Amino acid sequence: MTKPAATRTVALLLTPALVAAALPTGTTGHDGERPAPAAAPATATVPARAGSEGFTAGSAGIGDSYFPNAGNGGYDVAHYAIKLRYMPQGGRISGVTTITATATQNLARFNLDFAGNRVRSVKVNGAAASFTRQGQELTITPRDGIRKGARFTVDVAYAGSPRRNQAPGLGRTGWIPTGDGAATLSQPAGSATWFPLNDHPSDKATYAFTITVPRGLTVVANGEFQGSANLGATSTFTWRSTKPMAGYLALVAIGRFRTRDGRTPGGVRNYTAIDRANRSSTARFQDITAKVTDWGARLFGPFPFDSTGGVIDDVPVGYALETQNRPVYPGGATTTLIVHELAHQWFGDSVSISRWQDIWLNEGFATYAEWLWNEQHGGRKAEERFAEEYAHPRDFAGWKVPTGRPGRKNLFATFPVYVRGAMTLHMLRKTVGDDTFFRIVRAWTSDHAHGNATTADFRKLAERVSGRDLDRLFEQWLSTRGKPSLH
Ligand SMILES: [Zn+2]
Structure with a gap:
């Protein structure tokens, strides 16, 4: 993440009041994360259906002392398949996220991080499961316990207008409406506003995005573009990230974009997008992104992903973020900013x-x-x-x-x-x-x-x-x- 010059000056002064104002995650006004001691004890044995002795609840936090509720215990996610439909009226979304995970203990129940929206249904291995919600914790109890080592799937169907996830002094995080769509900037804990996940960088997974939008809008996400198809008044875009990714780096950008798809001189695929309302030069943005990608590859080691790129969008925030494969730059991108966010592809995104x-x-x-x-x-x-x-x-x-x-x-x-x-x-x-x-x-x-x-x-x-x-x-x-x- 890079903050703008003004914020940098503030932080350099570092008086306690100013630091508090610059915090991304204060104790007030930040929906995604609260320092609440709500975690269910991991050791509580759940009273039992027949044959479920020794099955316990996964913990409500993954054990990060800075964010006690971030992430969850008891399983390891391998893949997220996020299917969303975006409706411009009211900025609503609806869809299903399917999670493929492996149990790391005998699980009687487990949590996902998910804030806001309305959960319509939850299935575990295709069978309806009961669930409760408290704050950002979505607690799911499958009909049968999940044995340690077993691979399982969770389908969460939901709809709503993703709630504001304000970070004092820094701006919004999570799902952020723009003039012509929306973009997601989720460090450190905003992803839970738009899809249910194990929201901690220590549980990385691959991703597939299937995003349906009104015809005329474009969707840019992490990884590689798989294609788009029109149906009636809508278009569906598919993107796939086959390299593991931390949840806070997940990107969906919806809007009217000028896009470029090419290769860097060093041979890395390079996909960039600029909001049509923005005056930045697509040629210059594509060129600097290529130069910096190749420069980093010479200095830091091979570029870690199958493609590089970037998105210049009209996101109303005061920071850029190193979303995997293609960082998001609000309003425009200087060379220094591009160097910073692309360096994160090695430092933060690949090595998390x-x-x-x-x-x-x-x-x-x-x-x-x-x-x-x-x-x-x-x-x-x-x-x-x-x-x-x-x-x-x-x-x-x-x-x-x-x-x-x-x-x-x-x-x-x-x-x-x-x-x-x-x-x-x-x-x-x-x-x-x-x-x-x-x-x-x-x-x-x-x-x-x-x-x-x-x-x-x-x-x-x-x-x-x-x-x-x-x-x-x-x-x-x-x-x-x-x-x-x-x-
Ligand atoms: Zn940074």
């Missing part, structure tokens, strides 16, 4: 965090990619950027938040997470030298491609590749409050 606390692994790398791009394209050297940031005095509030554990309310705080994250990587580069640094980066993107990893994994990898003890460096830059020493 296992817990939100490690968000610096996404934002530090994406910010450092901006520094590297500038350094390699006639701009300022990364060392100059580093020096400028390091010049902040010892009592600068930004130093007080440790990069490796910023706390939920500082999850997207610009200086502690983005800038100091990039500075951490620059210090690593200076310590081990350029060759070793880029070997570490490429080992990171290949060892954990399409998976999840933690800060501890990164530290271990850096020490293994460099053959050096880097504890002191990482402790100072990631874990310590206050301005780190350069020695």
Whole structure:
């Protein structure tokens, strides 16, 4: 995610009140996520139908200390098939999401994250299942327990106008109406406004989107375009993402678009779309996206997905988001913004965090990619950027938040997470030298491609590749409050 310059300035000042205003997920006004202690104990044994002894409820949270209700326990999702019909009148949606998952315990019941809308029916393995709703928790009790290791399907049919999911100071997240349709921007917890899911980056899955819209509108989503068909007054667009994806990166953009489909000089398929009401040049957008994709592939390792791209849309928010394969840029995209969001394709989208606390692994790398791009394209050297940031005095509030554990309310705080994250990587580069640094980066993107990893994994990898003890460096830059020493 990248916030606009104005928000960056606010976050740089980092007074508590301003930080609170810039939060994506405050404790007020954010429907998707509340710090409520509502999780059902995972160990509660459910009283039993005959033969269901030892079957228990999956937990209502996946165990992320920053978002206790995010995700759910007891199963692992392999695939989401999202079929939605979008009706411009009132911005309503209706459809069915089919989830294919594997039980990781004997399940008497389990939860999905789903906020708003009206659930019409739930089926498990094709049979009607009972369900209850509380906040964002949709609790499903199948007729029979699901045995550990068993593959099962869940169909959730629903309809409604996805509710506003406001993030104070940042704008809306989730399903966001636009002038000619809608777009989804869901970091960290907005996807539950428009489809039921296990909403945590540690449970990645493949996706298929079948989206029906009024004839004349276009649908852009993650992955590869499979085709479209007209029926009466509607058109149905099909997209498929065969590479695993974290739920918050799911993209559906509906509107009137100018689209381009081509290849980068390096051979990566490149699909871009620009809102017809927007004046950005399709040729320029396509070209910069291609250049940055190929540049990243040379520096960070092969581009992790089957296609790259981007969407410039009239989304009324003040941030861009690295939705998988094709980031969304509200209103327009500078080269720096494209560098940041495409860098996330390696750092955040392919290699995903296992817990939100490690968000610096996404934002530090994406910010450092901006520094590297500038350094390699006639701009300022990364060392100059580093020096400028390091010049902040010892009592600068930004130093007080440790990069490796910023706390939920500082999850997207610009200086502690983005800038100091990039500075951490620059210090690593200076310590081990350029060759070793880029070997570490490429080992990171290949060892954990399409998976999840933690800060501890990164530290271990850096020490293994460099053959050096880097504890002191990482402790100072990631874990310590206050301005780190350069020695
Ligand atoms: Zn970002």
